[in-house]
Amino acid sequence: MHKYRETGLKLTPQRLAILDYLDGNKSHPSAEEIFKAVSKRFSTMxxxxxxxxIEALKKKGMIFELTIDPYKKRFDPDTTSHHHIICIRCGKVSDVSENQMKLNMPKVSIRDFKIMSWHIDFHGLCRECEGKEN
Amino acid sequence: MHKYRETGLKLTPQRLAILDYLDGNKSHPSAEEIFKAVSKRFSTMxxxxxxxxIEALKKKGMIFELTIDPYKKRFDPDTTSHHHIICIRCGKVSDVSENQMKLNMPKVSIRDFKIMSWHIDFHGLCRECEGKEN
DNA sequence: TACTTAAATTATATCAAATATAATTTAACA
DNA sequence: TGTTAAATTATATTTGATATAATTTAAGTA
Incomplete structure (x- = not known):
């Protein structure tokens, strides 16, 4: 949490509550989910x-905006290199670390583009949804 | 275009115009871009x-919905396996074919998930934007 | 060729996510 | 403790996407 101190951003109780909610959070929450969680502590939130x-944290590189969900943006406080898998039935998003994959950094050379980062979206069925009918 | 005939969908002039706009289109248009293009021919569109x-074509597997752009959905009539690179400055989306990458299908085994497909988003700078200041 | 009907089109309303505005409050620092 | 730039808040607005219901039409059938 004290890395936040070094950002130059004002340490408001609201922001600390958001930071606290995000810290270690693996659920890839949307803005609404963050709002709901933090509203419990701040009724005027x-x-x-x-x-x-979110915007301030994005600019500081402390969270990533995910485009994996077509309905809304999701946010990920884990800024280390990893990928995601989304369940095509329930929408749950889970992490895929690079050492879970036998995969080298793709040696890609693309005409006219300077590649700066890359991210894999996997789509599939989570165990709960695979078990269900239909 | 005649593959459309086999879908069981009604062949309306409006749909044919949309199909015609999408056929071979590599620009990854949004719904609004499709609307603008086709409105030129159909003022009441x-x-x-x-x-x-779009929904009908998606269900028939004739276009893919891309989540690469955080602002809006984009659509891709190229349903062969390929990936995308988006310019972080101007937002342009280009194709990355799998034989442009020295990369095998990642041998991924993820606990609790049955993987059905995967897609790589590359982020970087297109030539035009790389040339510009700032 | 005309008739029938399910499907598609359209104008319009609505919804949901995200952003903008402007007044008020407050953290941070002198 | 006072000052001020930054943050919070309620609210309005924007934008992308979807829903509704009346009208029109493609496509099959008599």
Whole structure:
């Protein structure tokens, strides 16, 4: 949490609550999920505060915005290199670490593009959904 | 285009215009871009028709919905296996074919997930944007 | 060729996610 | 303790996407 101190951002109780919620969080929450969680502590909590804080953290490189979900943005406080798998039935997003994959950094050379990062989306069925009918 | 005939969908002039716009299209257009293009021919064209047709084509597996752009959905009529690179400055999306990459199908085994497909998003700078200042 | 009908189109309304505005409050620092 | 830039808040607005219901039409059938 004290890495937040070094960012130059103001340490408001609301932001600390958001940081606390995000710290170690593996659920890839949307803005609404963050809002709901933090609203429990701050009844006056505003959506704008969530978006402001997300924006500030994004600029500082402390969270990543995920585009894996077509319905809404999701956020990931784990900024180490990893990938994601989303269940095509329930939408749950889980992490895929690079050492779970027998895969080298793809040696890609693409005309006219300077590659800076890459991310794999896996799609499939989680155990719960695979068990279910239909 | 005649593969469309086999889908059982009604061949309306509006749909044919959308199909014609999408055929061979490598620009990964959004619904709005499709709407704008087709509106030139059909002044009464409705957004709902674009979304209806997109939905019908998605169900038939004739286009893919891309989640690479955080602002909106984009659509890709190229349903062969390939990946994408998006310019972090201008947002342009280009194709990355698998034989441009020295990469095997990742041998991934993920606890509790049955993997059905995967897609790589590359992020970087296109030539035009790399040249520019800032 | 005309008739019938399910499907598609359209204008419009609505929804949901995200962002903008402006007044008020507050953390951080002198 | 006072000052101020930054953050919070309620609210309004924007944007992308979807839903509704009346109208039109493609496509099969008589």
């Amino acid at each position: 505003s959506f704008a505060t969530v978006y402001n804080t | 409705s957004f709902a028709t674009v979304y209806n047709t």
